Amino acid sequence: xxxxxQPEDQVNVAEGNPLTVKCTYSVSGNPYLFWYVQYPNRGLxxxxxxxxxxxxxxxxxxxxxxxxxxxxxxxxxxxxxLVSDSALYFCAVIFxxxxxxxxxxxxxxxxxxxxxx
Amino acid sequence: xxxxxxxxxxxxxxxxxxxxxxxxxNMNHEYMSWYRQDPGLGLRQxxxxxxxxxxxxxxxxxxxxxxxxxxxxxxxxxxSPSPNQTSLYFCASSLSxxxxxxxxxxxxxxxxxxxxx
Numbered sequence: 001x002x003x004x005x006q007p008e009d010q011v012n013v014a015e016g017n018p019l020t021v022k023c024t025y026s027v028s029g030n031p032y033l034f035w036y037v038q039y040p041n042r043g044l045x046x047x048x049x050x051x052x053x054x055x056x057x058x059x060x061x062x063x064x065x066x067x068x069x070x071x072x073x074x075x076x077x078x079x080x081x082l083v084s085d086s087a088l089y090f091c092a093v094i095f096x097x098x099x100x101x102x103x104x105x106x107x108x109x110x111x112x113x114x115x116x117x
Numbered sequence: 118x119x120x121x122x123x124x125x126x127x128x129x130x131x132x133x134x135x136x137x138x139x140x141x142x143n144m145n146h147e148y149m150s151w152y153r154q155d156p157g158l159g160l161r162q163x164x165x166x167x168x169x170x171x172x173x174x175x176x177x178x179x180x181x182x183x184x185x186x187x188x189x190x191x192x193x194x195x196x197s198p199s200p201n202q203t204s205l206y207f208c209a210s211s212l213s214x215x216x217x218x219x220x221x222x223x224x225x226x227x228x229x230x231x232x233x234x
Binding site: 006009044046049103107108110 | 157162207224
């Protein structure tokens with residue numbers, strides 16, 4: 001079955017340290033991968049996406065993610081975390097942009113990132 | 118400004134009283150979708166629409182209805198709300214990219230927090 005998983009409910013990081021939020025997927029074929037962020041009482045904001053090409057994708061607010069096909073992962077990273085990065089992060093996948101209903105965005109369960117001073 | 122507008126932002130209602138949550142986008146997007154967000158479950162698709170008068174069920178359609186009479190509007194209807202429909206609801210839209218091998222991702226509304234008592 002096609003799915004996307006975020007194995008950590010919460011990640012705690014000290015400000016200034018690097019952060020990683022993990023995402024893995026299970027799919028046949030090539031996925032389109034996305035990261036979204038949700039701040040309290042706000043909607044979802046797009047961070048970055050991988051469609052094709054370079055495996056390292058750079059996005060908004062200094063975030064980047066690396067697509068690893070062999071490990072079926074798309075981990076979100078940032079070299080130096082800020083307290084303002086504290087939010088709920090969602091990994092999402094579109095499994096096919098070709099077949100019927102192929103625009104469906106399937107979400108992971110979310111990872112709460114807490115950055116402390 | 119390109120956006121997806123949902124109304125209302127907050128709604129408290131009683132069991133069985135029909136309600137409609139409106140969604141409108143100004144980007145001429147063909148594809149629109151409704152999601153509900155629940156703790157520990159991430160976002161789950163309720164219904165989606167590929168174009169005007171074309172709608173289909175998502176993963177959790179029970180208890181919901183939608184319509185797509187105009188390209189810009191995609192209202193979510195709860196004919197007889199129940200407490201298990203208490204949730205945070207998001208409307209989203211995107212360009213339809215079937216067959217193009219690319220995806221622009223979704224634009225999300227700010228959300229509607231619904232409480233059914």
